[in-house]
Amino acid sequence: MxxxxxxxxxxxxxxxxxxxxxxxxxxxxxxxxxxxxxxxxxxxxxxxxxxxxxxxxxxxxxxxxxxxxxxxxxxxxxxxxxxxxxxxxxxxxxxxxxxxxxxxxxxxxxxxxxxxxxxxxxxxxxxxxxxxxxxxxxxxxxxxxxxxxxxxxxxxxxxxxxxxxxxxxxxxxxxxxxxxxxxxxxxxxxxxxxxxxxxxxxxxxxxxxxxxxxxxxxxxxxxxxxxxxxxxxxxxxxxxxxxxxxxxxxxxxxxxxxxxxxxxxxxxxxxxxxxxxxxxxxxIPQWTLLKQLRGTADELRDAVSAEHGEENRKTYLSVQVTELDGDFSALVNEFRTILAGRNVLLLFPEDVRPRQTAGLNGLVEQGVELESMTELEMARMRLQDVGIANQELERLLSLVNKVIEYVKN
Ligand SMILES: [Mn+2]
Missing domain, CATH: 3.60.21.10 (Metallo-dependent phosphatases)
Known part of the structure; x- marks a missing residue:
């Protein structure tokens, strides 16, 4: 069999x-x-x-x-x-x-x-x-x-x-x-x-x-x-x-x-x-190529310029920027210009520069144990991290709370 x-x-x-x-x-x-x-x-x-x-x-x-x-x-x-x-x-x-x-x-x-x-x-x-x-x-x-x-x-x-x-x-x-x-x-x-x-x-x-x-x-x-x-x-x-x-x-x-x-x-x-x-x-053959590049703005400029892609299948590219002096979206536009006309699609540009944030990421960086917080506290900080404002924040938190209650029961 x-x-x-x-x-x-x-x-x-x-x-x-x-x-x-x-x-x-x-x-x-x-x-x-x-x-x-x-x-x-x-x-x-x-x-x-x-x-x-x-x-x-x-x-x-x-x-x-x-x-x-x-x-x-x-x-x-x-x-x-x-x-x-x-x-x-x-x-x-x-x-x-x-x-x-x-x-x-x-x-x-x-x-x-x-x-x-x-x-x-x-x-x-x-x-x-x-x-x-x-x-x-x-x-x-x-x-x-x-x-x-x-x-x-x-x-x-x-x-x-x-x-x-x-x-x-x-x-x-x-x-x-x-x-x-x-x-x-x-x-x-x-x-x-x-x-x-x-x-x-x-x-x-x-x-x-x-x-x-x-x-x-x-x-x-x-x-x-x-x-x-x-x-x-x-x-x-x-x-x-x-x-x-x-x-x-x-x-x-x-x-x-x-x-x-x-x-x-x-x-x-x-x-x-x-x-x-x-x-x-x-x-299994892959009909597209996924690639992730990570580095400083200068390193990525070189890497993206060298990314010519393949003739017969598309490359989906993600970049993670670790260091940059100027504006992130300007850099992304620069990458898109470099890649224009190539069989490469910039799909997921990510700004991963370390931040001075009081949010959840900041706490994790400072070594605070997440286990010491309630799920709802964590959700609140995370939503604040991504810039959700007051009224919307409270509405989302009440939904999160319902999910927490549901999972716990
Ligand atoms: Mn599954």
Whole structure:
């Protein structure tokens, strides 16, 4: 049995106001060709299909057209789609029934009352089960705490959350084993595992910090033959085990990921659970080049002048100015003039000169421990840092407060 594992497509995503649609279209075209060449039995998409809960019609069309070609075209026996933290469970589930008609299984929400629904069998030519996929979707801390609740009011929420996580995987594993006791098992997950590396991108960090959890323990997932993970954009395996793997995002999603090589994993299993598993990475071509330059105004003038770009693909450039005497926007205009007519787009000029600020950045520079402040105090300082004025500040803070209350409960 063979699967292809991919995740974090983030269809509909933009990079500082530039659409990635063409790059996504190229990636999906490339993936269809890979599926045709590799003949996997299943394709696993481990969450964050879309970048937002309300993706554009064109983003949804990319998704639907791809599934029609791979599932509808019978290029593989099963396509398993799980929801990530960016996806709308309801949106993914709205197409669950029609997609089931074309070999696509959608697992968008965890149904603890019906864990058998998590187990997706993949069959051999003789009809026997060759592999079972335990399709565990992303679960937020409230869902996990609920699943892990044993009715002890003294118990800390984090304990419940961790127990819920462990329980969700125990149920998935048990359901998979009930389908075929000796077949290899693949578990999916969209989560942050302790010991994995963030690429400093906002969408990843947001979840690593939810509830103050420092990441889940891979051991809490139990023993599977392969764990197909999503959420982190940097391809990596966890704890040195190549069978517990984040495939990573197909595109560089932010300048923090500039220069990262991107992959999908092709995973091959033996006849029985416990047999050796082979994980091969297939590098995804990048249809644009992301580059980040950092330095003083003078250093950047030289570097930008030397940036001629490539003929066949666009370069998206970010500059971080660390030192400058004059005006920042004049410098940016100067860079744009230098780059005019070249296949290079200056997308994200950033002024990172150290500031004498009394705001949050200032406090961090002075070594003040953020843990000593409340979340609301931090939000107030941060909003002041970015220049939000009084009336708007209070309105935003009341919204932030609602979010804090929601997350805490
Ligand atoms: Mn995610």
């Amino acid at each position: 063979k699967i292809i594992h991919t995740s974090d497509w983030h269809l509909g995503a933009r990079l500082h106001d530039v659409s990635r649609e063409e790059e996504h279209r190229n990636f999906l075209e490339w993936l269809v060709k890979l599926v045709e060449a590799e003949h996997p039995d299943a394709l696993v998409i481990a969450g964050d299909i879309f970048d937002t809960r309300q993706p554009s019609a064109s983003a949804q069309k990319l998704y639907c057209d791809f599934l029609a070609r791979v599932g509808g075209g019978g290029l593989c026996q099963r396509v398993v789609v799980i929801a990530g933290n960016h996806d709308s469970q309801a949106l993914l589930e709205s197409a669950k029934e029609p997609l089931a008609c074309i070999r696509v299984v959608v697992s968008a929400s965890f149904d603890a009352d019906n864990p058998a629904s998590l187990a997706v069998p993949v069959k051999n030519a003789d009809g026997s089960v060759g592999l079972v996929i335990g399709a565990v979707p992303f679960m937020n801390n409230a869902e996990l705490a609920n699943l892990g609740n044993e009715g002890n009011p003294e118990e800390e929420r984090e304990v419940r959350v961790r127990r819920g996580f462990e329980r969700s995987y125990a149920l998935a594993l048990q359901s998979a084993k009930a389908v075929a006791a000796t077949a290899p098992v693949v578990l999916t997950g969209h989560c942050y595992l302790a010991g994995s590396r963030l690429s400093d991108s906002k969408s990843e960090r947001a979840m690593a910090n939810v509830g103050g959890l420092g990441g889940f323990d891979a051991a809490a997932m139990g023993i599977a033959d392969y764990v197909a993970l999503g959420h982190l954009h940097q391809p990596q395996c966890v704890g040195g085990k190549e069978t517990i793997a984040y495939s990573g995002a197909p595109l560089e999603m932010s300048f923090a990921e500039a220069g990262q090589r991107k992959y999908v994993n092709v995973v091959t299993f033996g006849a029985r659970s416990g047999d050796p598993v082979t994980v091969e990475k297939r590098e």
